[in-house]
Amino acid sequence: MLDTKFTPQTWPEHPEQVTQEGKNKYVGIWIFICSDIVLFASLFATYISLRNRGPAGMEFTSQELFELPLAFVMTMFLLTSSLTSVIAMYHLKNYNFKGVQLWTLATVLLGLGFLALEIYEFYHYVHIGFGYTQSAFSSAFFTLVGTHGLHVIIGLVWMLCLVFRNAKRGLNLYNAPKYFVASIYWHFIDVVWVFIFTVVYLMGVLG
Template sequence: MAVAHTTVAPHQHVADKPLEYQNPVQSVKILGFWIFLATDMLLFGCLFATYLVLRTHTDGGPTPHDIFDVRGFTIETFVLLTSSFTGGMSTLAMRNGNKRQLLTWLIVTIALGLTFVGFEASEFVSDALRGATMQRSAFLSAFFTLVGTHGTHVSIGIIWMIVTAIQVAKKGINPISARKVFVVNLYWHFLDVVWVFIFTVVYLSGVVM
């Protein structure tokens, strides 16, 4: 009896991978970005540690109770976490090869990111008008450095996402643009995780304690 042999195409195992990982060069670049995120995590870890040490050093100036607006930072949190969902949807659309949905979700994510930055800038201006500036106390220096560094990262992410959306609009979905969409959303999710810690460690503890 003849035995039937099943032949597997050499590229079949590649097709099972997400588009952004199908090209070895793009896979290495994604690995490099994971390493970058690890170093960025160390940066934020140092900023959190500094804040925890200095948060009680108000020097008679404004305290967390005086400047933290529960409604404001709650809205910021809702907006940024929603943008994490829409960013994830853009990655899903990319993997499904749906360019139109991909661009739509990227635009929504960008809009939410701009909204978040707008609320944060408004918060900083309001604090400054009440005399809560970086120079006033060690607590305020640590607060503005930590939250401001995160806000700067978000602003960079918005610009990055705009550039990525333009590239997708011009060149479509391919292994290179897929890697860029995946990486910028990976960066965005990282910032959302950092914000959850800021929301808990800085804002919630500042209001409760």
């Protein structure tokens, strides 16, 4: 069954949901995402209550720290990578393996761009004295945004592994759910970022 060679004509309409394995993966990734929602909720709540706090005299304020142009470019990178991931899933449905690989790689590249900017941003903050242990504010900020960055790294490694492991295999019912689940996870990373750029950066600049 797993080795069955398909043509676009025989390829099922929902390749990720045909097998029991695929169905289990589908609901499994969502249960994981919901536990992740709870994780990020606690980090967000911590950040909001500790923002601009610190040992007396050592406070940084979010108004002077954050720069909107950088946050805007990072947002564009991540939003666009969400679209490329959707395009990859479109090709998955049409049994176009090259399209899936190409657009998954495009997603990885955009994710790498985002990650590079985030590393630059963290480096800059540490450089001006806003290190992890500097204040309650800095710990809460780095934990929240750093956890999101860690999710991005995991997503990138995940998608790269998929692309390379399946390079010679072609599409089948064994790996179609894998691509699909990775795409769902990547969109979730984007969902978290929407809240980060709103709550951390935009509301931080507003004060």
